[in-house]
Structures are given as structure tokens and as C-alpha cells.
Amino acid sequence: MRDVAIVSFASSSTPHSDLEDVEMLAPVINEALARSGVPRRDIGFTVSGSCDYLCGRPFSFVMALDAVAAWPPISESHVEMDGAWALYEAWVRLQHGDIDAALVYAFGKSSQGDLRAVLGAQLDPYYLAPLAPDPVSFAALQARALLDAGRCTERDLAAVAVRGRRDGGLGASSEEELLRAPYIASPLRAHDCPRSTDGVAAVVLVAGDRARQVCERPAWIRGIDHRIEAHSLGVRDLTRSPSTELAARKAGVAASKVDVAEIHAPYTHQEIILREALGLDGGTVINPSGGAVASHPLMSAGLVRIGEAARRVLDGTAHRAVAHATSGPCLQQNLVCVLEGDR
Amino acid sequence: MEGKQDVAEGSEALTSPYVLEYTYRRSLGPVVGRFLTGLREGRIEGVRTASGRVLVPPTEYDPESGAAVGDFVSVGVSGVVQTWSWVSEPRKGQPLDRPFAWALIKLDGADTALLHAVDAPSADAMRSGMRVTVRWRAERVGSIHDIACFVPGDEVQAAEPVAPAEPVRRMKSPVHMDFTIGAGRTLSRFLEGVVQGKLLGRRCPTCAKVYVPPKGACPTCGVPFADEVVVSDTGTVTSFCIVNVPFEGQTMKLPYTYGSVLLDGADIPILHLISGIPADEVRMGLRVKAEWLPEGERQPTLASIRWFAPTGEADAPYESYAEHQ
Numbered sequence: 001m002r003d004v005a006i007v008s009f010a011s012s013s014t015p016h017s018d019l020e021d022v023e024m025l026a027p028v029i030n031e032a033l034a035r036s037g038v039p040r041r042d043i044g045f046t047v048s049g050s051c052d053y054l055c056g057r058p059f060s061f062v063m064a065l066d067a068v069a070a071w072p073p074i075s076e077s078h079v080e081m082d083g084a085w086a087l088y089e090a091w092v093r094l095q096h097g098d099i100d101a102a103l104v105y106a107f108g109k110s111s112q113g114d115l116r117a118v119l120g121a122q123l124d125p126y127y128l129a130p131l132a133p134d135p136v137s138f139a140a141l142q143a144r145a146l147l148d149a150g151r152c153t154e155r156d157l158a159a160v161a162v163r164g165r166r167d168g169g170l171g172a173s174s175e176e177e178l179l180r181a182p183y184i185a186s187p188l189r190a191h192d193c194p195r196s197t198d199g200v201a202a203v204v205l206v207a208g209d210r211a212r213q214v215c216e217r218p219a220w221i222r223g224i225d226h227r228i229e230a231h232s233l234g235v236r237d238l239t240r241s242p243s244t245e246l247a248a249r250k251a252g253v254a255a256s257k258v259d260v261a262e263i264h265a266p267y268t269h270q271e272i273i274l275r276e277a278l279g280l281d282g283g284t285v286i287n288p289s290g291g292a293v294a295s296h297p298l299m300s301a302g303l304v305r306i307g308e309a310a311r312r313v314l315d316g317t318a319h320r321a322v323a324h325a326t327s328g329p330c331l332q333q334n335l336v337c338v339l340e341g342d343r
Numbered sequence: 344m345e346g347k348q349d350v351a352e353g354s355e356a357l358t359s360p361y362v363l364e365y366t367y368r369r370s371l372g373p374v375v376g377r378f379l380t381g382l383r384e385g386r387i388e389g390v391r392t393a394s395g396r397v398l399v400p401p402t403e404y405d406p407e408s409g410a411a412v413g414d415f416v417s418v419g420v421s422g423v424v425q426t427w428s429w430v431s432e433p434r435k436g437q438p439l440d441r442p443f444a445w446a447l448i449k450l451d452g453a454d455t456a457l458l459h460a461v462d463a464p465s466a467d468a469m470r471s472g473m474r475v476t477v478r479w480r481a482e483r484v485g486s487i488h489d490i491a492c493f494v495p496g497d498e499v500q501a502a503e504p505v506a507p508a509e510p511v512r513r514m515k516s517p518v519h520m521d522f523t524i525g526a527g528r529t530l531s532r533f534l535e536g537v538v539q540g541k542l543l544g545r546r547c548p549t550c551a552k553v554y555v556p557p558k559g560a561c562p563t564c565g566v567p568f569a570d571e572v573v574v575s576d577t578g579t580v581t582s583f584c585i586v587n588v589p590f591e592g593q594t595m596k597l598p599y600t601y602g603s604v605l606l607d608g609a610d611i612p613i614l615h616l617i618s619g620i621p622a623d624e625v626r627m628g629l630r631v632k633a634e635w636l637p638e639g640e641r642q643p644t645l646a647s648i649r650w651f652a653p654t655g656e657a658d659a660p661y662e663s664y665a666e667h668q
């Protein structure tokens with residue numbers, strides 16, 4: 001395996017942006033490139049993550065290419081997934097050995113459409129989609145299963161929200177205060193659900209010695225893996241995330257102490273499931289960025305977790321960090337990435 | 344973190360309602376088709392996997408092993424709620440129009456759970472582990488909606504018979520999504536100019552090219568645009584095509600000409616109608632000018648320019664637009 005590191009990260013998000021995709025992307029991509037120390041012409045591969053249903057038009061990613069200077073022609077790819085999976089593709093591409101640097105970006109404007117309808121479109125069209133269930137209700141089924149199993153209480157869920165809101169800069173709140181709010185889909189309250197935002201993110205990956213040349217303290221990708229489970233909720237044990245457990249094992253999470261973990265848990269109860277699946281204990285700082293409770297830019301939220309984890313390695317506050325990204329209803333698909341600084 | 348954005352100041356972005364709507368026709372195949380045919384006949388069937396588990400609803404392959412599944416097995420119309428959530432405000436298309444519970448229900452004889460609605464009087468009447476039973480829809484067509492819902496308890500209500508029919512082989516999957524699409528600040532500013540009869544381009548700070556209509560970033564440099572530049576509404580036809588084929592929604596009389604017009608002061612041609620000249624006389628290098636709709640009739644769209652018509656000037660020399668071929 002070729003050593004590949006994250007050398008820079010930039011992102012922006014806001015609940016309702018009046019910018020279009022390229023206007024949101026260009027400044028953030030340029031910021032990531034400027035911080036990377038890698039000239040644009042040295043980027044050998046560019047890959048993005050986005051969702052046409054969210055944009056409301058087919059092949060929406062080709063419009064976004066205006067943000068990356070695709071002339072003269074560049075080597076480019078796209079995944080119809082969160083940008084975390086685009087980063088995985090970039091990491092694989094860098095393993096080929098013929099290029100040294102890759103740009104990964106992701107974008108999505110949730111405010112333009114009806115997220116319940118957009119996310120409903122990912123469901124099995126025969127048995128699920130015709131019933132028009134919505135993503136919050138799906139998450140609530142999972143939360144109930146976890147509560148029934150005695151693995152958490154509604155107060156534990158509120159505690160996740162209190163920490164996320166505080167760390168994400170949304171201000172102080174108390175569990176008591178949050179628990180007084182009505183259910184929006186019992187057993188979930190508003191604070192248990194992702195704070196939907198419009199957002200973009202960009203990461204620059206550099207391989208081998210070139211990473212050390214451009215970056216004082218590269219965040220080396222020591223392990224990365226993604227796994228998927230069956231789609232139907234009825235065949236899964238919703239209280240566990242076996243695909244995260246397996247990806248964590250393949251990525252080598254347990255090899256030594258994890259200083260920081262950025263977990264992509266759209267709903268508060270999912271953080272509890274994922275913490276267990278990743279095998280994290282009290283010694284790991286969880287979601288110092290605030291996580292999805294503070295800001296959930298659909299399609300870049302997973303890439304932001306990787307970027308935020310890398311940021312802590314890049315700035316020296318963490319030696320070893322774990323990032324996680326998820327996709328699909330009730331944590332169907334999960335990606336785990338282990339990042340380390342040089343000692 | 345909230346990012347700072349470097350784009351045109353002082354303009355409100357335009358938005359427009361937008362609906363994405365279409366209907367897929369899906370082939371159901373031997374497993375899903377048989378399951379839905381069973382529902383139409385008031386029967387619930389699963390499939391048995393190699394490991395002996397019974398999957399309800401059935402899938403074509405065992406989700407655990409990927410192996411093809413075996414025989415169909417009839418299962419009960421009653422079962423146990425595995426988990427549930429409460430819907431206080433039902434949405435269009437959901438099984439019930441009054442508050443209800445979503446539940447994953449493991450039917451008697453099945454090893455996996457089916458998602459459906461439970462018609463319970465309130466959330467207080469719901470708990471995991473409770474027993475529920477199918478209520479069939481009277482008019483059944485071979486859809487998951489043939490199960491109207493489940494109700495608490497074990498009281499089985501026979502399905503009303505439906506007329507015999509061919510097995511269910513296809514289904515329609517309608518998609519309907521409402522959007523409010525934003526034009527972004529750069530394009531909004533341009534479109535506001537169009538209403539005033541002005542064409543506002545933007546200059547790239549790196550390559551100095553002027554784009555009209557401007558985009559969010561220079562596509563060759565990847566940087567946000569800088570200065571706004573008023574571009575002339577006269578220009579040169581760099582290329583064109585003659586439309587002879589009628590199509591739905593066409594408003595122009597055939598034949599008509601669609602051309603690339605390099606506006607004076609711009610570096611990228613725009614596409615628009617060429618008129619005021621017989622189609623067979625349109626040529627590369629033809630000098631043209633925008634014919635605007637009267638003030639007051641202009642909307643924030645390029646249709647506020649009716650078309651481009653010849654100015655009567657001598658044709659532009661080829662070298663002046665060769666770069667755009």
C-alpha cells in the first residue's frame with residue numbers, strides 16, 4: 001500500500017444558502033488547494049460526491065465542474081454518494097502510483113427541496129417507497145429498538161444533542177430542557193434529528209514523500225474501508241451496525257488509542273450505536289466539531305467528518321483520529337477511516 | 344463552520360418553483376410479482392432461504408448469503424411488532440390519513456419483519472411485542488397498499504374476494520418532488536440586468552475573459568469572477584443551425600435559425616434565435632443585434648430578447664471569431 005495523507009480541508013455550511021453550487025464550491029475548493037500547497041496543475045485526479053435528486057436535475061455534477069477548472073481536460077470522476085465515498089475512490093486512485101495528488105469535493109443544497117421526498121426516493125420501490133415512509137420515521141424505528149433493548153434512554157439521546165450543540169457553536173442547552181420538547185416522530189424529538197444545512201467540502205490528498213514536502217504534519221490514512229448491509233430494515237438488527245464493525249476491523253481502529261473520533265450520526269441514537277460499533281471508549285473525544293446535531297449538509301456531511309478528524313491531526317491536537325461516514329436508511333452503509341500523524 | 348463567500352454583493356438571488364415528476368414502469372420478476380399477486384388474493388407469502396429462514400416480504404436473493412431463494416411459504420396474517428414509531432401528522436400517500444404507527448411486524452411463520460402501518464388509537468396503545476393483524480383493502484390490485492394497515496389484536500378478518508386476473512407482473516412507481524431552485528447570486532444579477540435591457544458579463548480575474556451569462560466561477564480557471572462588465576447587445580454569429588423539424592412545444596414557424604452569438608465585449612458566445620433574415624442567408628460572421636421585448640414585458644429570462652436580427656453592417660472577418668469555432 002502506498003502512503004496517502006490528507007494535507008488540507010475546507011468546508012462551508014449554512015441552513016439556507018442563496019448561492020448556487022458553483023458559487024458555494026469555488027471559494028471552498030480554492031481554500032483547500034491554497035492550504036494544501038499543491039498547485040492546481042499538479043492535481044492528477046478530481047472526484048466529487050453529490051445527489052441528482054437533491055439538486056433536482058440529472059447529471060448535476062457536470063455543472064459543478066466549473067468550480068474545478070476542467071480545462072484543459074482533467075481526469076475526473078463522480079459518485080452519487082456522500083463525498084466520503086469520493087475520498088475512498090481518490091485513495092484507491094492514488095494507489096495506482098502514477099499521480100501524487102487528488103482533489104475530493106462534495107456539495108448539496110438540502111434547502112431547495114423536500115428532504116423527506118428526496119430521501120424517500122432511495123427506498124426499495126416495491127415494498128417501501130409506495131407507503132411513503134419518511135427518513136425521520138425510519139430513524140425512530142431504530143431509536144425505539146435501541147431503547148427497548150435497554151441500550152440507552154431518551155436522556156442519553158438528549159445528552160448527545162447537548163454536547164453536539166455546544167461543540168457545534170449552537171449554544172448551551174440542558175437535557176431537561178430538551179426532554180420537555182414534544183416528539184416529532186416518537187421516540188425522536190427535534191434535537192435528535194440532523195440540523196439540515198446547505199454545504200460543501202473539499203479535501204486534498206497527497207501520496208508519499210510529496211505529502212511531507214507540502215505539509216508539516218500530514219494526516220496519514222492508515223486504514224480505510226466501507227461496507228454495506230441489506231436494504232430492508234426487517235432483515236437487520238437495527239440496534240447494531242455490523243457494517244461499521246467490519247469496516248472498523250478492516251481499517252484497524254482497535255490497533256491503538258483513538259484520540260478523536262468524528263462520527264457521522266444523523267440522529268442522536270445512531271451515535272450510541274456507532275460508538276459501540278467502532279469500539280470507542282471514554283478516552284476518545286467524540287465529535288469535537290459538533291457533528292450532525294450541529295450541522296448536517298447532506299452529501300458532504302461524511303466528507304466533513306473525515307476533514308474534521310484530519311484537521312485535528314494536521315494541527316497536532318490529535319495523533320490518531322477515526323472518521324466515520326454513513327449512507328442509506330438506518331446506517332445501511334458505513335465507511336471508516338483511520339488517520340495518524342507522524343510521531 | 345460557516346464559510347465566507349466571495350461573490351457579487353447587493354443582489355437578492357432569484358428562485359423558481361420546480362417540480363420533478365415522472366412515473367417508472369417496473370417489471371416485478373418472479374418473486375416480488377408473486378408476493379404482490381398473493382396480496383391481491385388476500386394471502387401473504389414469503390420465501391424460504393437455504394438456511395431455512397422465511398423472508399417476508401420476499402426478496403429474490405438471500406440478503407445474508409446472496410444465494411437464490413427457494414420455495415414460497417404461506418405465513419400468518421397476524422404477527423408481533425418488533426419496533427414502532429408514531430406519526431402524528433400523516434403525509435400524502437401514507438397508508439392512513441389519521442395519526443398512526445409505523446411498525447416492523449414479524450408475521451407468524453416469518454423470520455424477518457415487514458414495514459407497515461398500525462391503526463392504533465394513540466401512541467399509548469402501541470408497544471413492542473404487541474400482536475397485530477392485517478386489515479385488507481377491499482379493492483386489491485397487487486400492491487403493498489392491498490394491506491390497508493394492521494390493527495392491534497388477533498382477530499382475523501377475511502379478505503373480500505377479488506375477480507380472478509392475470510398474475511401481477513408490473514407496477515407503476517410515480518415520483519413527485521417539489522423544489523424551489525435558486526439561480527444563485529451571479530446569475531440572478533445577470534437576469535436582473537436583462538429586465539433592464541442590459542447584458543451584464545463578469546470578468547475572470549485570472550484569464551481576463553468576459554463571460555455572459557456569467558457563472559459561479561471561471562470554468563477554465565476555477566476562480567470566482569471579479570468585475571462586472573456591461574456587454575454590448577450587438578455581436579457576430581459564430582455558428583448556427585437551421586431547425587426544420589417540428590417538435591412539441593415549438594413556438595417558432597419552420598424553418599428558423601438558432602445561432603451562437605459572440606457579443607461585442609464578451610469572450611464566450613451565447614445561444615439564441617437569429618431572425619429578420621431568411622434562414623438560407625444566415626452565415627458565420629453575420630453581424631446581429633438583440634431585439635428586446637418592450638420594457639415592462641421583460642422577465643428575468645433570456646426570452647426577454649426576442650431574437651437577434653442583422654444590423655446591416657459588413658460581415659465580421661473570420662479571424663475575429665476563429666477562436667470560437
Ligand SMILES: [Zn+2]
Nearest residue numbers: 547550561564
Ligand atoms: Zn479564467
